[in-house]
Amino acid sequence: MHNERARIRQLGRRSDPACEPYDSTAMGVTSKDIARVLEISQSTVSRALRGDPRVSAATIARVLEVAERMHYTPNLAARSLITRRTSIIGVVVSDITNPFYPELVEILHNEFALVGYRTILLNERTDARLERYVSELIGGGAVDGLVYASAVLDAPLLGAATGRIPIVLLNRSSDWVEADTVVSDNVGGGRLAADLFVRHGHRRVALITGPENTSTARDREVGFRERLEAAGMPLDPHLRRVGRFSHESGYHWCLELLARDPRPTAIFAANDLIALGVLDAARRLGLRVPEELSVIGFDDIDMARWEGFSLTTIRQPLAEMSRTAASLLLGRLSADEPPPARTRVFPVEAVLRRTLGPAPD
Amino acid sequence: MHNERARIRQLGRRSDPACEPYDSTAMGVTSKDIARVLEISQSTVSRALRGDPRVSAATIARVLEVAERMHYTPNLAARSLITRRTSIIGVVVSDITNPFYPELVEILHNEFALVGYRTILLNERTDARLERYVSELIGGGAVDGLVYASAVLDAPLLGAATGRIPIVLLNRSSDWVEADTVVSDNVGGGRLAADLFVRHGHRRVALITGPENTSTARDREVGFRERLEAAGMPLDPHLRRVGRFSHESGYHWCLELLARDPRPTAIFAANDLIALGVLDAARRLGLRVPEELSVIGFDDIDMARWEGFSLTTIRQPLAEMSRTAASLLLGRLSADEPPPARTRVFPVEAVLRRTLGPAPD
Numbered sequence: 173m174h175n176e177r178a179r180i181r182q183l184g185r186r187s188d189p190a191c192e193p194y195d196s197t198a199m200g201v202t203s204k205d206i207a208r209v210l211e212i213s214q215s216t217v218s219r220a221l222r223g224d225p226r227v228s229a230a231t232i233a234r235v236l237e238v239a240e241r242m243h244y245t246p247n248l249a250a251r252s253l254i255t256r257r258t259s260i261i262g263v264v265v266s267d268i269t270n271p272f273y274p275e276l277v278e279i280l281h282n283e284f285a286l287v288g289y290r291t292i293l294l295n296e297r298t299d300a301r302l303e304r305y306v307s308e309l310i311g312g313g314a315v316d317g318l319v320y321a322s323a324v325l326d327a328p329l330l331g332a333a334t335g336r337i338p339i340v341l342l343n344r345s346s347d348w349v350e351a352d353t354v355v356s357d358n359v360g361g362g363r364l365a366a367d368l369f370v371r372h373g374h375r376r377v378a379l380i381t382g383p384e385n386t387s388t389a390r391d392r393e394v395g396f397r398e399r400l401e402a403a404g405m406p407l408d409p410h411l412r413r414v415g416r417f418s419h420e421s422g423y424h425w426c427l428e429l430l431a432r433d434p435r436p437t438a439i440f441a442a443n444d445l446i447a448l449g450v451l452d453a454a455r456r457l458g459l460r461v462p463e464e465l466s467v468i469g470f471d472d473i474d475m476a477r478w479e480g481f482s483l484t485t486i487r488q489p490l491a492e493m494s495r496t497a498a499s500l501l502l503g504r505l506s507a508d509e510p511p512p513a514r515t516r517v518f519p520v521e522a523v524l525r526r527t528l529g530p531a532p533d
Numbered sequence: 534m535h536n537e538r539a540r541i542r543q544l545g546r547r548s549d550p551a552c553e554p555y556d557s558t559a560m561g562v563t564s565k566d567i568a569r570v571l572e573i574s575q576s577t578v579s580r581a582l583r584g585d586p587r588v589s590a591a592t593i594a595r596v597l598e599v600a601e602r603m604h605y606t607p608n609l610a611a612r613s614l615i616t617r618r619t620s621i622i623g624v625v626v627s628d629i630t631n632p633f634y635p636e637l638v639e640i641l642h643n644e645f646a647l648v649g650y651r652t653i654l655l656n657e658r659t660d661a662r663l664e665r666y667v668s669e670l671i672g673g674g675a676v677d678g679l680v681y682a683s684a685v686l687d688a689p690l691l692g693a694a695t696g697r698i699p700i701v702l703l704n705r706s707s708d709w710v711e712a713d714t715v716v717s718d719n720v721g722g723g724r725l726a727a728d729l730f731v732r733h734g735h736r737r738v739a740l741i742t743g744p745e746n747t748s749t750a751r752d753r754e755v756g757f758r759e760r761l762e763a764a765g766m767p768l769d770p771h772l773r774r775v776g777r778f779s780h781e782s783g784y785h786w787c788l789e790l791l792a793r794d795p796r797p798t799a800i801f802a803a804n805d806l807i808a809l810g811v812l813d814a815a816r817r818l819g820l821r822v823p824e825e826l827s828v829i830g831f832d833d834i835d836m837a838r839w840e841g842f843s844l845t846t847i848r849q850p851l852a853e854m855s856r857t858a859a860s861l862l863l864g865r866l867s868a869d870e871p872p873p874a875r876t877r878v879f880p881v882e883a884v885l886r887r888t889l890g891p892a893p894d
Contacts, residue, residue, distance in 0.1 A: 274634075291653065293654045295638075455840050478780065
């Protein structure tokens, strides 16, 4: 230990004493220097720096400690070529301006950062060349894995990524790909919403759902219809609208639904953002919520609890789901034998706030 | 041209005709194959593929065309080592769950994607190890440049990035670093807000500002105070609160301000998210807006125009600002001689909606 310190001091003399820690690259500290200090081989140092299990935990700890003291900064491109790892994870979302996704991105980002992975964000809504971009990332070896939060049912994943690198589907599932999948019980959530409306005496119930090629919209509707039928009041096809998962869609379709006579007394929105648009449309028309209109959303994003909305919604445990997705992907990245695809389904719960009330007379 | 086609067909025969375009890496098409088809040197192909100005535009076009037809996918790590470019831009935001940032990130992301750059997202709010992470990205050569949307006034930029790679500061400026800077006229925006309150007869005016170590909070307050003073009603220190740029801060401080007697009749919030919290607090207390309380925000995020808020605000042209930041950074990346640091200041404007009215009697 004492010898190590002396050797670090000696190496340190090569550099300007005033220089900042971040000038390590300029000083040119390499894994060879670390090896010399510790009197072990350079390949052991390289293995230790990338956490290779063939190196003992004690050695890894010593290497990391010396690397830190010497302000060693790896050349990431060189390391990528050698390890064929980039320590970058791609996160594909369908629309970063939908507040559901920043919440998910933040959790994923932090989970991966904790173990030294960076995240590249891919935004499906506006990325005209996203397909090409994803395939280049994967084909070019620029990402080690993908978390895919924008899968659709009617097309293969972008970039035909399957089998090339580990993938985890988060929030939405796909029939097209065998991959680790983390979803919530969307059918069960649809059932909960229908049960709440039935229990509150609503008979004219409407649905504003999201894109029909998403598993979330499909499954929430399946559960919702099932329980309305069981209560002897199947969903009226005239009270069903299909939009995007956006405030604008909820606003637009709600104005249109409320112009009907008789108008619906309850609306189930396939996500919270649609539901917030519904509440704004009701406000625009001067309709009191919940006295004249009840609304239930899905997700429980942060905004759902804001005073101006106080939205009754079906909560999916987004933080736990995102952490599980990260951990499945990391497990797959470190596995010698890729495990078979696994699916985790998280329970949902109704969060009762102020947008649900008894049906008006 | 005819010969090229024949050679591509011949090369194509090596592969399974059913294989997807994305299997190019598996097929192993290299720059050498492209060189053979075009009967030019491999180094010319490599230069053409990275847009080196020493190669004629006509040759670049032919190389790109053949590369596309042959489904060539570059190995990004190898290319990084050779060109010392990664085609990755880091985008540092202070809080991705603040809807201001996803709007900005989406625009930057698309601008960079159009010219073949990927973006790595860095989120300051929750990234405990962000400082280390940024310095590794930069020191390790993992990003070609940074857009920095979370600069603060009282500390150097994370990772001591200055001088190592090109940086553009967006939205917030810094006194600590000579870098291209894209901001809006925050002082002018503060003046506009004060003028509007004065013109509507408000005398008890409050300010809820953001962190004092941000140029945006500082400059908006400077302009706001200046015009209140000019109108003979300097800001009462008892009516000034400092929070974070969050809904929660706006909600919390507004409840506290409105508990005062006499209470303020107008509140200027240093950003829209604070203003939305203010509106929710007023709603919580049953106060009518704007009859009993006027509110002005700053930014004009998408939500400001939602029916439930209809927020009067100072608009900064975020899309143009983000595009300008991207273009300054790209210009710096391709410049032979780095230009001196430039600052672009965008004008702001008041957007009058329904949260501003005459002072109550």
